[in-house]
Amino acid sequence: MKIKRYFANDMRRAIRMVRDEQGPDAVILSNRRVNGGVEILAAVDYNELVVQSMVDEQVSRKVPARSDSRPPSQSLPHPRSQTTTRPPSQPAQFSAASPPVEKFRAVQPQANPIADPGVVAMRNEIRDLRGMLENRLRDITAHDKKRPQTQRARVHERLRQLGLSARLSTRIAECVEYRGDILHSWRQALAKLSSMIHVTDDDIISRGGIVALIGPTGVGKTSTVAKLAARFTVRHGAGRVVMITTDRSRIGARQQLYSYGRALGAPVHVASNGEQLREMVIAHRDKALVLIDTAGMSPRELQLPDEVSMLYQTGLPVRSYVVLSASSQRRSLEEVMHAINRVELDGVILTKLDETTGLGEALSVVVQHRLPVAYISDGKRIPENLHPARSNNLVNRSLTLLQHFGEPSREPQLMESATSLAG
Numbered sequence: 001m002k003i004k005r006y007f008a009n010d011m012r013r014a015i016r017m018v019r020d021e022q023g024p025d026a027v028i029l030s031n032r033r034v035n036g037g038v039e040i041l042a043a044v045d046y047n048e049l050v051v052q053s054m055v056d057e058q059v060s061r062k063v064p065a066r067s068d069s070r071p072p073s074q075s076l077p078h079p080r081s082q083t084t085t086r087p088p089s090q091p092a093q094f095s096a097a098s099p100p101v102e103k104f105r106a107v108q109p110q111a112n113p114i115a116d117p118g119v120v121a122m123r124n125e126i127r128d129l130r131g132m133l134e135n136r137l138r139d140i141t142a143h144d145k146k147r148p149q150t151q152r153a154r155v156h157e158r159l160r161q162l163g164l165s166a167r168l169s170t171r172i173a174e175c176v177e178y179r180g181d182i183l184h185s186w187r188q189a190l191a192k193l194s195s196m197i198h199v200t201d202d203d204i205i206s207r208g209g210i211v212a213l214i215g216p217t218g219v220g221k222t223s224t225v226a227k228l229a230a231r232f233t234v235r236h237g238a239g240r241v242v243m244i245t246t247d248r249s250r251i252g253a254r255q256q257l258y259s260y261g262r263a264l265g266a267p268v269h270v271a272s273n274g275e276q277l278r279e280m281v282i283a284h285r286d287k288a289l290v291l292i293d294t295a296g297m298s299p300r301e302l303q304l305p306d307e308v309s310m311l312y313q314t315g316l317p318v319r320s321y322v323v324l325s326a327s328s329q330r331r332s333l334e335e336v337m338h339a340i341n342r343v344e345l346d347g348v349i350l351t352k353l354d355e356t357t358g359l360g361e362a363l364s365v366v367v368q369h370r371l372p373v374a375y376i377s378d379g380k381r382i383p384e385n386l387h388p389a390r391s392n393n394l395v396n397r398s399l400t401l402l403q404h405f406g407e408p409s410r411e412p413q414l415m416e417s418a419t420s421l422a423g
Contacts, residue, residue, distance in 0.1 A: 003029065003043040011038050015129075018042045028129050030122045151178045151185045159189060161406055162398050163360020165330065168367055172196075190399075194391045197363060198372040200347045202388035204321075205231050208240075208288040210281060212311050214343065215323035216336055217296030220351040220377060222253050224323055225293045226260035228375075230383035232289050233264050240288040241266040244280050246310055247295035248272060257293060260382070274313025281316055292318070297339065319346040321374055327352045330361035337369055347374040350389070354378040357405040359398040 004022070008014035011031065018026050022044040029041040152173050159169035176188045204211055205228070213221045222245075229241045243261055245268070247253050254270060261268035267284070271277035281290055292311070311318050320343055324333055348371045350362055366373060373394065379385030387393075 002045060003041065006040045006042060007034070007037060008040075009037045011040075014038050014040045028126055031125060151182050152176070154182055155185050155189045158186065159193075159360075162402055163330075163358040163364070164193075165361075165364040165368070168364050190395055193363075194395045196367045197391040197394055198370070199389040199391055200372045200374040202374075203347075204228055204289070204319075204374060205235060205388075208232070208236075210290045210292070210316055210318045212292035212294060212318050212320050213323050213349070214294045214311075214320055214340060215296065216325075219296070219323045219325040219328075221296065221323045222256055222293050223380065223382070224349055224351060224375075224377055224386065225257065225291045226264075227377065227383045227386035229260065229264055229266055229289070229291055231386060233266070234383065236288060238265045241291065242280075242284040242287045242289075243268045243291045243293065244271055244277065245269075245293040246271050246277065247293065250295070253293075271310070274310040277310050278314040278316060281314060320344065321347045321349050322371070323349045323351055324362060324365070325352045325355075326350045326359055326362045326376075327356040328362070330364055333362060333365045337365060345371060347372045349373075349375045349377065351377040353397065354385075356401065358401050359394060363394065363398065 002022075006014050006017045006021075008017055014031070014037075015028070018028065018040060022042060026042050026044050029043055031038055031040045033039075155176060156169050156173040159172055160166065164172075172189050172192045175192050176185050178185050211228075213225060215221055225243055229243055232241050241264065243257055243266055245254055245257055248270065254268075257268050260266075269280050271280055277292070284290060294311075311320065322336070322340060322343075322345055324336065348366055350359075350366075350373060353359070353376055356362075365371075373389035373391075375386055376389050376394070377386050
């Protein structure tokens, strides 16, 4: 057992010195106030028997056994000191077998050192300090058990502030391992969200083929067709794109598409039915990319419009992409998805990112329906405002929008991770 004294300005610092040098198993034997601070006596590898023997030794030094230098015979009354009135036949006060008084006192058991006030006080202090340490350990353990729950609630709340649905926020929050601080947990949540957003890796521009854009009115399908045609022309050269529209009612949309076609040197045609659409596609089989702009539909239509049904009548390998406005509410987006639930979609194009205050609702729909995001559009310039979708970029945009348009954060450090996900 190793015993050492520690001196500090206050009790807290003294205990910290004991813990740092002797570890959490150290036992505080005593403490007292001295000039300039406190003094603690602490031991490691505490052995109560050893301490008791040391206490006994100290007590025996302080309270030596009393003895008398006089011979035992002097402790007996002298015969001459007896009075004459005493009967001679009266027995002596002490028999020969009786020990002298002083000798009897000398062999009496000493006072129990365990009952020494100093020892009792020391033990009480040790007991109190041990109780304090045990209570502190219980508090720390309870706090550690509650911390994951607290961080999970904070992460869930922040995901909801992004605009994500309650179901998706819960799903992400349950995937996080809450082993570090809140910033570490938040970054895990954002990384999980990013991994749940799938993309098509610029497949329309890189692959070409027959591509149809469908979706509600007013989401920017026609301008998206023009942007795709312009990007394909820039990458693969002029004369390799044809644009076909099935919208026979919106004259303004057709005129807009004709203007784009003239600027790009790409032919533009109008198909009235599935047979005409098939003939036009076959007639331009030498083109690397055929873009079909379908008529817009009401989000509340329960039946697919005829223009969308025309895609199935061609019997050709048409890839279909739904165009959704990021500025629409999640309920409206869900209605669109319900209306086209019979269409086998190859991806989604998100438009009007420059007009929205949050991306969370659109991303919730994308993740829920497991739709890969092909492109995003964030303005009217052709083709500058069309970009291949990147999951990290979408998450970063969500954080930026939250920072600009969301409620002021009580934890601004959570916004620092926006740039860490750029890719």
